[in-house]
């Protein structure tokens with residue numbers, strides 16, 4: 001049975017009664033198959049999975065979609081029950097931020113200043129602040145995050161190491177539609193025409209990953225995006241596997257962000273670079 005709790009006191013009572021490892025999946029709701037995969041992977045690891053559902057105001061910029069972000073709690077609870085979550089924690093704003101917006105927040109450092117951090121000032125500070133709080137409130141031993149938000153995952157890993165939070169972080173590969181589109185709660189904003197344009201992101205990454213020399217990777221991916229008038233490119237970048245410098249040989253990451261209509265989408269893939277003979 002899935003227990004649904006809304007306040008930190010209710011959560012504490014449920015956790016007091018639990019024995020064994022606590023596995024946590026954090027979400028902003030509007031659950032889709034990507035979230036369900038995270039819960040399933042967590043369930044394979046631990047019988048006691050806590051899913052959090054909270055649209056965190058702190059990680060949205062003033063011109064972003066906080067107000068219109070989809071809120072579908074009843075369907076989300078059904079999905080959590082179907083996946084066998086032990087607890088769903090769906091707090092209100094005051095339960096997460098009892099004193100109002102915190103005056104002390106996380107500094108994501110240099111890794112948080114590039115890519116998404118450059119496009120969404122304040123986003124990663126707000127994200128890390130809530131993740132740190134939720135790790136503590138849920139008493140997480142292990143927490144699962146999707147590779148779709150690759151920089152977020154890298155920053156959370158970094159925070160856990162740098163601040164010695166003593167939580168294991170597990171990354172889960174991106175779940176895609178059959179045609180390649182990465183599942184995202186924001187996909188539901190897309191009109192049918194925009195959804196076709198949105199395919200340019202995953203197609204660009206796939207075309208880029210065919211190549212093994214950095215210039216060729218970026219040229220192939222960039223051409224797909226340039227040829228899609230419905231997608232306005234924010235960035236297309238090749239990095240090392242941990243978002244550092246591009247290696248001359250071996251694993252790397254290709255990341256993209258673009259606006260399709262009013263919707264901002266991101267995606268990424270792993271890629272293997274080979275030194276030319």
Ligand SMILES: Nc1ncnc2c1ncn2[C@@H]1O[C@H](COP(=O)(O)OP(=O)(O)OP(=O)(O)O)[C@@H](O)[C@H]1O
Nearest residue numbers: 027028029034145146148149174175183184185186
């Ligand atoms: N397609 C996916 N595959 C695997 N994990 C995913 C996928 N989409 C989201 N996740 C993961 O689910 C967790 C919660 O993400 P979130 O609720 O923001 O969903 P989202 O679909 O990424 O929404 P948004 O459209 O807001 O980016 C994060 O760890 C995120 O990386």
Ligand SMILES: CC(C)(CO)[C@@H](O)C(=O)[O-]
Nearest residue numbers: 026027028056127130149
């Ligand atoms: C990790 C997270 C739940 C923090 O609000 C959010 O950034 C998300 O859903 O990826």
Ligand code: BAL
Nearest residue numbers: 028059060123149152
């Ligand atoms: N999925 C990452 C959360 C955000 O875009 O705010």
